[in-house]
Amino acid sequence: MIIAGLTGNIGSGKSTVARVFETLGIAVFRADEYGRRALEKPAVTGMITARYGPEIMTGLQIDRKKLAGIVFSDPDELKRLNAIIHPEVKAEFSAWLKRQQAPYILHEAAILFESGFNRMMDKVIFVDCPEDIAFERVMKRDGITLEEVRKRASFQWAAERKAGLADFVIINDGRQALLPQVIEVHSKLTR
Numbered sequence: 001m002i003i004a005g006l007t008g009n010i011g012s013g014k015s016t017v018a019r020v021f022e023t024l025g026i027a028v029f030r031a032d033e034y035g036r037r038a039l040e041k042p043a044v045t046g047m048i049t050a051r052y053g054p055e056i057m058t059g060l061q062i063d064r065k066k067l068a069g070i071v072f073s074d075p076d077e078l079k080r081l082n083a084i085i086h087p088e089v090k091a092e093f094s095a096w097l098k099r100q101q102a103p104y105i106l107h108e109a110a111i112l113f114e115s116g117f118n119r120m121m122d123k124v125i126f127v128d129c130p131e132d133i134a135f136e137r138v139m140k141r142d143g144i145t146l147e148e149v150r151k152r153a154s155f156q157w158a159a160e161r162k163a164g165l166a167d168f169v170i171i172n173d174g175r176q177a178l179l180p181q182v183i184e185v186h187s188k189l190t191r
Helices: 014-023 031-038 040-050 066-070 074-096 130-142 146-153 159-165 179-190
Strands: 001-010 028-030 106-109 125-129 169-171
Touching: 001 014, 014 028, 014 106, 014 125, 028 031, 028 074, 031 106, 040 066, 040 074, 040 159, 066 074, 125 159, 130 146, 130 179, 169 179
Parallel strands: 001 106, 001 125, 028 106, 125 169
Antiparallel strands: none
């Protein structure tokens, strides 16, 4: 089985592309979703509150907005948080992978290269999108300012760098049809 990473910078539409692959019967592991779920685990909550104090909580849950405000303002804090979350995601992926039977699967992650998860992949698909379109999508989706989007994006590698390292590039600019691009990658991965 081929393990293919699916990544793209903030607002690129990688989740949309993942859904297109799913319509073709391909299983998708959503690393970002598992990362959010990890925040609900008592051990993870304990480590995060030990680091940031009880004020990081709202009720019995970690306040993700407060946490984002901290980690997206300080690269060292983001590294510390990732050191807590990434082992959880890696363990979940390993367990999930054992249950899959297909010619290939997708591991969708925003920071596939930045986290080093790309080294676990046989192939990497990069979803590319012009920055202005991507930022507009994120502002609408998350209800945040352009400044906040830029701050988050600053923690990701440049699109050109990722595209150069990827095996496949899918353009999601709203002008080029996604389906033919996905089908082309799908056919190459199922050969």
